[in-house]
Amino acid sequence: MTGKVSLVGAGPGDPELLTLKAHHRLKEADLVVYDTLANPEHLKHVKASAKTICVGKRFRYHPYSQRRINRMIIQAARKGQKVVRLKGGDPYLFGRGGEEALYLHHHKVPFEVIPGVTSATACAAYAGIPLTHRKHSASVTFLTGHRAHDENLDSVPWDKIAASKGTLVIYMGFYNLAKIARQLVRAGMSAATKACVIEWGTLPKQRSCDGTLSDIAGKVKKKKLKAPAIIIVGEVVSLKNQLSWYEKLPLFGKxxxxxxxxxxxxxxxxxxxxxxxxxxxxxxIEIAPLRNFREMDESIRSISRYEWMVFTSTYGVEAFFNRLHGSHKKDARSLKGIRIACVGPETGKWLERYGLRSDLMPERFETSAIVDEFRKQRIPVYGKNFLLVRASAAPPELEQGLKKLGANVTRITGYRTKIxxxxxxxxxxxxxxxxxxxxxxxxxxxxxxxxxxxxxxxxxxxxxxxxxxxxxxxxxxxxxxxxxxxxxxxxxxxxxxxxxxxxxxxxxxx
Structure with missing residues (x-):
């Protein structure tokens, strides 16, 4: 039985710009073959049993030939596997997606293409540059700035591009930035035309540099920008200072x-x-179950003797009720008449999952505040039986504080923490x-x-x-x-x- 290959666009970098369909295919995949520019965060969606292989290419660095990549994909598909070929941006825009799709077609391997958010639109938006604007540009041209057998890019129709008077977006042109600027000026574009280079667009390490065709190469060199980067040329770049939003976020770059x-x-x-x-x-840290449940089991069997239970974390709630339900075949009704104190709204929400509400939650979300809250509300504690469900390494201040108020405190370990x-x-x-x-x-x-x-x-x-x-x-x-x-x-x-x-x-x- 032949499997299927999904040529998937991973988007420009921001993990949240991955499409829903791409997310679904990653979850189903048996093999994911991904490029360097596909954010590794996307691999979190892949099931544990799936194999992932990075075949990423960088400038003058190609660890896997295209032939080897094609062969790898076809072999897996013919074994009945679901294969995701994950590419940065959109697979059909300077991503060799068309070549790989034709190869699959010729070898009669079923495939589909899932478009991705392309770097041109995404990086421009995150830098504050609209690619079209009624007052500045009515057209957009996408161009690759690197051609394997044309070092000076002489085969590019620069005169037609310069005459279009629209926005120009150049992929893979970082190392040819100075050449591109010179070619555009020679073709008739004004040296004062606005230009911008965006490095690692849509990611927190994004950096951008704007200037004109006459000085952009020097400014980029001075600012020490590096690839991967995208180049935008056109008057729309003049809107960047007004529309920049991402680089102005309060924690940007941290x-x-x-x-x-x-x-x-x-x-x-x-x-x-x-x-x-x-x-x-x-x-x-990792949360680990107890090795010995003797303490917890004894407390559950004698649960009716307690007037109060105290939970200081969601893990304690989950551990206790998992044991109550799973091994003792009981539910929240077993806690009838017992009042519950907890620390923080998250812990309170976990209690609600089991049909319970806390009777006491301090305004300060810290363990020591529980003792203060009992004092503040003048709730009788002396002689009352308390059951505390804690982590193995939890400090003793809470039980010490309750004991000073006269409570009879039983502390049990609900879960372990480990490195x-x-x-x-x-x-x-x-x-x-x-x-x-x-x-x-x-x-x-x-x-x-x-x-x-x-x-x-x-x-x-x-x-x-x-x-x-x-x-x-x-x-x-x-x-x-x-x-x-x-x-x-x-x-x-x-x-x-x-x-x-x-x-x-x-x-x-x-």
Missing amino acids: KIVVTRTRDKIGALTDKLTELGAEVLEFPT SKTRPKTIQEVLLRGSVDFVTFTSSSTVDHFVRILRLKNVKRIAKNTRFASIGPVTSKALRSYGLNPRCQAKIFTIDGLVDAIRHSVKKGH
């Missing part, structure tokens, strides 16, 4: 490392990315080079594991050039215990509060 668990890392990553940051995911095995070495190298602006910490465990992974000596070295951002006092205390200074701390101890603290720190230039 490189931020996120250390949360992999299942929770996305929420913080999304919020930071929306503000223009380049986010590097470096999960330091994450999925932490990219490349990010460790980036941290040690001192090129990261912030490292975020959302718990004392993320601090402890970060130090264990990188070693305190190296972390102190990182701290000389990198700001540590803390979600709250407990996390800040953990940092200080290692002699590390949290440069900013959330006022409201939530993910939104942490993001606001980083924004404020950047604004103040701390």
Whole structure:
């Protein structure tokens, strides 16, 4: 049975510009053959059993010949596999998609083409340049600025292009920028015509440089822009200063490392990315089930003796109810008459999944605030039986505080934290080079594991050039215990509060 090949456009770089259809094909794929310009973030959608192969080509660097790529794709399809050929931008626009489709057609292999957002439109939009505008340009020409057997680009009809008086977008022309500018001027285009070069368009590391045909090559060299880059020529470039929005985002250009668990890392990553940051995911901890459930089982069997239960995280809620449902075949009705305290709205939402609402949630989203809240509301604690569901490494302050109020406290471990095995070495190298602006910490465990992974000596070295951002006092205390200074701390101890603290720190230039 012959499989199918999907020639898929990955878009220009921003992972959120991937189309829904492309996303579906990646999830179904058995083999993904991708180019260098296809963002590796897209591979997160691929199933664990799928094989991924990078066949990316760069300027004068072609590790895989086109013939070898074609053969690889056909062999997999003839084995019945679903193959995704993932290309940067759109496969049919300077992406050799047409050549690969013809090859598949000649070899009678079923295929489909899924268009992608092309770099011309996307990079222009992210740089603040509309490719057409009623007062400036009524046409657009797409051109490749690199031709294998024409070093001086003499085969390009420059006179016709110059006479079009529309916008010109040049792909793969970075290394020929000076030649292109000269050719356009020779063909009759004014040397004062506006031009812009956009490097890594649509990504947080985007940089742009604008000038005229007479000086753009020199300005780009002075600014040290590099490939991959796209070139835009035309009067629409004059609108850039007014319409630029992406490079004005509050965290644009900031490189931020996120250390949360992999299942929770996305929420913080999304919020930071929306503000223009380049986010590097470096999960330091993993949540692991208990090796021994004796403590938890005993507490569930005698659950009716407790007047209060306290949950300090979503993981504690999930671990307890998974055990209650799975091994004890009980549900939330078993907690009848028991009042529940929890820390933070996220934990409260997880309780609601099991049909429960918290009776007490402190305004300050930190563990120590629970004891303060009992005092503030004058809720009777003396002689009451409390069950605390905590992480294995959770600090003892909460149970100590409740005991001082006269409570009978039983603390059980709901889950374990351990060092994450999925932490990219490349990010460790980036941290040690001192090129990261912030490292975020959302718990004392993320601090402890970060130090264990990188070693305190190296972390102190990182701290000389990198700001540590803390979600709250407990996390800040953990940092200080290692002699590390949290440069900013959330006022409201939530993910939104942490993001606001980083924004404020950047604004103040701390």
